[in-house]
Amino acid sequence: MLSSPRRGLASAFVCLVAVLAVLEAPTDGALAPQRPGGPRAGAIRGRVELRSVAPPPVQRPNVSDLGGPDRREVERPQSVLYLETAPRGAFEQPEPGRARLDQRNETFVPHVLAVTTGTIVDFPNSDRIYHNVLSYSKTARFDLGRYAAGRSKAVRFDKAGIVRVFCDIHSHMSAFILVFSHPFFAVTDEEGRYRIDGVPPGTYNVAAWNDRASFDTRTVTVAEGAAAQLDFAPR
Amino acid sequence: MGLRSKARLACVCAACGLVLCARAAAAQVLQGQPIVLGNGAVTLSGDFSASTGLDDPGFYNYTDYQSTDAAQELESADSSLRRVRAALSGRVKAGDHFSFLGELRIQSAGSSQIWDSRPEASALYVRIRPWVDRALDIQVGRIPPTFGAFGRRPYTSDNLLVGYPLGYQYLTSLRPDAIPANADELLRMRGRGWLSNFSVGNPIPQRGVPLAATFRWDTGIQIHGTTDMIDATASITTGTLANPLVKDDNSGRQIAGRVAVHPIVGLVVGASASRGPFFATNAVRAATTQDPDTFTQTAWGADAEYSRGYYLLRAEAIVSRWTLPAVRAPFIDGPVRATSVSVEGRYKILPGLYAAARVDHLGFSTITGTAGPRTWDAPVDRLETGAGYYVQRNVLLKGSYQFDRRDTNRVPRSHLAGAEVVFWF
Numbered sequence: 001m002l003s004s005p006r007r008g009l010a011s012a013f014v015c016l017v018a019v020l021a022v023l024e025a026p027t028d029g030a031l032a033p034q035r036p037g038g039p040r041a042g043a044i045r046g047r048v049e050l051r052s053v054a055p056p057p058v059q060r061p062n063v064s065d066l067g068g069p070d071r072r073e074v075e076r077p078q079s080v081l082y083l084e085t086a087p088r089g090a091f092e093q094p095e096p097g098r099a100r101l102d103q104r105n106e107t108f109v110p111h112v113l114a115v116t117t118g119t120i121v122d123f124p125n126s127d128r129i130y131h132n133v134l135s136y137s138k139t140a141r142f143d144l145g146r147y148a149a150g151r152s153k154a155v156r157f158d159k160a161g162i163v164r165v166f167c168d169i170h171s172h173m174s175a176f177i178l179v180f181s182h183p184f185f186a187v188t189d190e191e192g193r194y195r196i197d198g199v200p201p202g203t204y205n206v207a208a209w210n211d212r213a214s215f216d217t218r219t220v221t222v223a224e225g226a227a228a229q230l231d232f233a234p235r
Numbered sequence: 236m237g238l239r240s241k242a243r244l245a246c247v248c249a250a251c252g253l254v255l256c257a258r259a260a261a262a263q264v265l266q267g268q269p270i271v272l273g274n275g276a277v278t279l280s281g282d283f284s285a286s287t288g289l290d291d292p293g294f295y296n297y298t299d300y301q302s303t304d305a306a307q308e309l310e311s312a313d314s315s316l317r318r319v320r321a322a323l324s325g326r327v328k329a330g331d332h333f334s335f336l337g338e339l340r341i342q343s344a345g346s347s348q349i350w351d352s353r354p355e356a357s358a359l360y361v362r363i364r365p366w367v368d369r370a371l372d373i374q375v376g377r378i379p380p381t382f383g384a385f386g387r388r389p390y391t392s393d394n395l396l397v398g399y400p401l402g403y404q405y406l407t408s409l410r411p412d413a414i415p416a417n418a419d420e421l422l423r424m425r426g427r428g429w430l431s432n433f434s435v436g437n438p439i440p441q442r443g444v445p446l447a448a449t450f451r452w453d454t455g456i457q458i459h460g461t462t463d464m465i466d467a468t469a470s471i472t473t474g475t476l477a478n479p480l481v482k483d484d485n486s487g488r489q490i491a492g493r494v495a496v497h498p499i500v501g502l503v504v505g506a507s508a509s510r511g512p513f514f515a516t517n518a519v520r521a522a523t524t525q526d527p528d529t530f531t532q533t534a535w536g537a538d539a540e541y542s543r544g545y546y547l548l549r550a551e552a553i554v555s556r557w558t559l560p561a562v563r564a565p566f567i568d569g570p571v572r573a574t575s576v577s578v579e580g581r582y583k584i585l586p587g588l589y590a591a592a593r594v595d596h597l598g599f600s601t602i603t604g605t606a607g608p609r610t611w612d613a614p615v616d617r618l619e620t621g622a623g624y625y626v627q628r629n630v631l632l633k634g635s636y637q638f639d640r641r642d643t644n645r646v647p648r649s650h651l652a653g654a655e656v657v658f659w660f
Binding site for chain 2: 054055057058059060061062063064065066067128129130134135136141142143145146147148149164166
């Protein structure tokens with residue numbers, strides 16, 4: 001189980017990022033990499049080693065349940081790494097993209113999705129049963145209703161923050177969508193590795209967020225055209 | 236305050252503390268998760284609800300939930316419109332083949348407050364899965380209902396409205412521990428299910444039974460198997476559909492079964508049946524020399540649920556037949572029958588906000604007394620409509636208006652309103 005202060009801190013931090021990002025506050029006068037004649041962008045890379053993680057969300061012990069197959073997929077703990085304060089010009093983005101959060105074997109796949117504001121997320125149902133995707137988060141409140149296998153519905157996320165996604169029918173299904181106002185973030189791969197590209201030279205606070213581990217921040221300096229190494233080992 | 240009261244109060248405080256801790260945690264992330272201990276071996280969840288409503292002088296919403304405190308027996312019927320309930324559910328996994336499930340519940344009943352009630356194991360059973368890769372489970376103990384669909388929605392959050400379907404809640408005048416001596420005696424109790432009394436058996440006035448109990452569960456063994464298309468369940472238990480028991484009051488056993496099919500996604504159609512000796516041996520012995528196991532409750536049920544988009548529709552019908560001993564004239568001709576039909580629907584208007592309605596009818600067969608033929612209990616109709624709003628994923632506020640109509644002189648019409656808050660993790 002996550003301790004509540006950790007989660008509270010994580011939520012507060014992401015909100016802070018959103019506010020700061022909207023204000024476009026520069027750090028150390030860093031410039032966006034796209035500017036002609038500006039310094040060459042670098043990168044931040046590293047690994048997040050999760051020494052102990054809380055167990056994944058489980059089904060409520062519903063005593064009226066008569067039993068049945070356990071269809072769930074194993075949820076891999078994923079972390080999201082992001083710059084707490086984005087460089088100036090970080091918001092000069094191209095067209096927002098599209099992302100996908102699948103519903104498969106009574107599990108949202110992936111469990112954590114990170115997108116930029118304006119992204120449209122598709123929620124296909126790949127199960128043979130109904131699902132009902134919804135969120136009552138302040139960042140995005142929606143309810144897609146019940147729809148069957150092979151069908152998909154989409155939501156556009158215009159506000160930065162954390163969106164907690166659930167299925168109205170299956171209480172054990174949950175996922176997180178982290179919506180950023182800037183593109184400087186990355187989700188860890190299966191081995192916990194990450195890489196944030198296109199980071200202008202400068203000094204940044206990098207945050208590591210994981211819904212099942214403690215929130216962590218560290219400072220890193222990115223040199224022109226170089227990749228800075230930054231590892232995390234949240235408890 | 237006595238020791239027992241202190242112990243109860245401590246239990247209430249512990250349950251509330253647990254609920255509040257979980258709520259505080261939930262508030263941080265807009266969701267409360269079950270508590271997981273022992274690396275996933277133990278899972279705990281909680282369910283808290285409190286309802287309030289207008290005075291119900293016609294006892295339309297009184298239920299068969301009863302306090303286990305002997306001092307409260309006479310006031311044990313509780314109204315679903317005025318109730319506080321806290322439940323802690325747990326599951327302990329013991330390897331791949333065994334798990335133990337239970338629910339500890341405290342609830343206000345009648346005039347007693349929640350802290351006066353004794354915590355009760357409303358469910359407690361072991362689930363055995365003989366083959367890990369096959370969806371076949373055997374459950375032994377105080378088990379979930381086999382019959383029908385609504386009976387397996389014990390959590391307040393599963394109920395769309397504040398009130399309950401008549402077939403699962405409304406108290407008929409029949410009692411397992413007392414028997415009407417003749418048709419006139421049964422007819423005298425029309426519309427008096429909240430406090431019924433007959434001359435044979437237990438002479439103390441008590442509440443009657445609904446067609447199918449949902450607030451108390453039966454004890455026995457159950458087998459459940461499922462495929463993508465079909466669910467099948469069968470059970471043998473000590474009590475009956477209307478009167479589930481932990482300790483049997485007669486020597487017979489109830490046999491129940493249900494088959495549900497899923498012909499298309501979103502549609503579930505089920506059929507159920509049950510049969511078991513209804514009356515307590517002591518009551519039957521006072522009426523007749525016949526075998527108590529011949530006086531049974533036999534029930535058939537049909538249920539359907541269809542959902543799509545923002546709609547949810549449910550319908551359920553129960554036909555129940557009780558065989559009563561013939562004591563003296565005017566005799567009750569054959570078994571007495573009761574039929575309930577319930578149709579309910581929900582539409583989600585906005586994210587987190589829904590509107591719901593339920594229409595109910597409860598009818599009874601006719602018997603002939605000295606004054607002529609009449610239904611053995613008073614037919615009841617109910618219309619309930621309301622709305623629910625999710626403050627967050629696990630906090631639900633409900634409000635509803637209810638109109639009841641009954642074919643009796645005592646409170647033949649009733650306009651009621653109720654509100655309920657539900658929290659779970």
